Amino acid sequence: MSASQGQDQAPASGPAQAKGTPDGKAAGPFRQPKAVWAVAFACVISFMGIGLVDPILPALADSLHATPSQVSLLFSSYLIVTAVAMLIVGWVSSRIGAKRTLVTGLAIIVVFAALAGTTDSINGIVGFRAGWGLGNALFIATSLAVIVASASGGFGGAIILYETALGLGIAVGPLLGGELGAISWRGPFFGVAVLMAVALIATIALVPDLPRPARVTSPLAPLKALRHRGLLTMGIMALLYNWGFFTMLGYAPYPMELDAHRLGLVFTAWGLLVAAFSVFFAPRLQARFGTAPVLYANLLGLGIVMAVIAAGVDSPTTVVVAVIVSGAFIGINNTLTTQAVMLVSPVERPVASSAYGFLRFIGGGLAPYVAGKLADATDLSVPFYLGAATFVLAVPVLAGGHRLLREAETGTGEAAPVSPSLTPVGTAGPAPAGPRPVVVAVGAHDEAAAVVDGAARLARDTGSPLEVVHVRQTAVVEEQAVDTETGAEAEAAVTAHLDRLAALGVTATGQILTGVGDHAAAGRALARHAAEVGARTVAVGRSPRGPLIQFADGSFTSALTHAATCTVVLVDPGEEPRPLTARALAELRAEAG
Known part of the structure; x- marks a missing residue:
């Protein structure tokens, strides 16, 4: 999950939203727009499908006079169609947009889940499950991206909500399947159809149209x-x-x-x-x-x-x-x-x-x-x-x-210099040889500029070059992955600070790191980079994320502090930077709680 200095960043296809709440409190994972809740509800129902039919497999075999091998085709048809459809979902989404892809997938699931509940033959259920698989492919390929793009209060909270939906769906699916299946083997199919219909209506009404990708993805890609x-x-x-x-x-x-x-x-x-x-x-x-x-x-x-x-x-x-x-x-x-x-x-x-x-x-x-x-x-x-x-x-x-x-894995902290064409002359590129640099991590939040300014003062006082670093991450939730921002958005997060520093007469370099995983993984990526460039100090700011998100999504600052081979300092606007010792970290956690 994209993070730097423990801060949430702007989601892909959206403005910089990784800020605290208007009242100054840490952003919570459940303070999200209705669009996010609509897709999260659909995710719960979709994830139910993983274990929904398991409790009714023996009942299906008995009621429809089928062998276990015949009943097993419910999985085969569903998954094989899903597999083949995965080859084209990127092409479909890039042509019609994420929302329409999501809505199409939901509509297909509603239709074929209902049809599966009406048939009287095992072959009919197998066939309708195949159609269900097509809808599932369209839905799962876009749901995480839509949630991240629609989130407010930081995409980290949206990821927690997605993870919650996943957990509820996987856990509740078999339970609901067992309860409805105890009444009739048709119950789980009709139950999914009704719940998905509700999710479909909510998605149509509440999820806004999202920008299409700049270019169409080839189906052969x-x-x-x-x-x-x-x-x-x-x-x-x-x-x-x-x-x-x-x-x-x-x-x-x-x-x-x-x-x-x-x-x-x-x-x-x-x-x-x-x-x-x-x-x-x-x-x-x-x-x-x-x-x-x-x-x-x-x-x-x-x-x-x-x-x-x-x-x-x-x-x-x-x-x-x-x-x-x-x-x-x-x-x-x-x-x-x-x-x-x-x-x-x-x-x-x-x-x-x-x-x-x-x-x-x-x-x-x-x-x-x-x-x-x-x-x-x-x-x-x-x-x-x-x-x-x-x-x-x-x-x-x-x-x-x-x-x-x-x-x-060990190279996820490798830096890419920010494009010189997007920064003042002489501010981008490799850090100058000689003095060890002060590295400051930046994210999209209200106090980022003040944190960079504090790091600039620290660099000036120690005679060190200043390097502004941003971590561009891929969010991974179980079997789904999505970039939380585009390359252009990641560059913009750095160049805005470089431009402002240049106007003040401060020379700095800009770097973008890459990483896969949670905020803690981003912290380790920054620590590796700091070691590679021989950093004197890594400067970070306070996280606007609440303790729940930091627990579930990992703590950037804790991971950085534990992995770094140099001093890590906390920059508070208006205060002198201070080293982040284990005691200081404990105090920060207590304040967040």
Whole structure:
């Protein structure tokens, strides 16, 4: 999530909104426009679809006299169509705009979810789920971008709201599916149709039209992007992971031998772990051990869990416990796999997301079909053993791209000088040789100019050059990723300060850093850059973000202070800069709370 000096920045396609609230209080994640709430509600319903049908799978098989392998095609048709559609959603969105893409996706889901509830054959449901998959692709490819672009009070709050919607959807989906499924297997389908219809009306009424991209994305761009080794490697790893994941999701309900209501409770517990480990634990494990090591351990853990399900397939209790535990591993994997893709991808984020989505959904779509054939030909344990094998096989595939991932991860703090054509002559480019620079991080907020001025005084007093730095980040929420600002907006965040300093006779350089992840990841990126340029001091300002956002989204300042090899100082307007010690950080947290 795009951040610098712990401040929220302007969202892509929108004005600089990362400010405190009008009353001077820290911006809260839930103080958002109605447009954001409308899309967030639609996200809850969309994410419900992940586990909504699991509680009714046995009931569907009994009511429609279908085999488990036939019922598994509900997943295959849905995911394969989603996979293919991911190749064109970027092209569609760039032609008709994000809002129209979102509305089209919602309308398709409403229609095909309702039709699935009216049919009397398993083949009919499979076909209508395919149409549902098309709507799902259009929706998920644009929902995060629309929320970020529509947010106020800082995009960080919008991200927290999106994460909340994700967690609610994943957790409530199985619960609602179980409750409605206990009445009739048709209930979950009609329930989704009604709720999505409400979300559709709210989106049409409340979400404003958003600017279209400057250029149309080619429908072939995602396939061409797969020619890049890093993206292809991470995509294949995601394909293997999703093979195992959807094998479990599609077949685990049968050996549990539970009714729809109790199945709903099991998958609700599973969903809560998915959401919690995706949002809170994955970023912290990544910061401590690195992306690749955590993924290695996580994939092996999933392989073990799947092997336990396979070996204990005749014990419902064993399967129930193993499925719930798998939620922790799945939550971590969803987030870090997406981050790995975005780290190594040399193409635009939407194109990389489409290419990655195509491969991972293909894996998820083929797995239930193959699992059904294997179960019919052998016994129910074989698909789970195959799923365990795909998790383990993903480890050497990931290892094939380990070097690329490590280089990309350690290089996210690499700086790009601000274009000299956009700054006063002599103010841009590499920092001058000699004295160690004072680096000041800037974001779009009310007190940014005062923070830069304080850093300029510090640089003057120590005889150091001044470097103005801005972190341009990619927000990653589970399996979704979006740039929070354009390159031009990132440059503007720096050049505005350089122009103002030049008018005052102060010489400074400008740099833009890149990073993938939360605010803490941005802090570590700045710390790496400061070490590379031999900075004397890194100057930061107070964060306008509230304690809830800082807890969920990571603290830029804490991560910077812990990772920096030089002094980090807090610049308060009107006060002398002071070093940020562990005690000072604790005081800041107490004030924020």
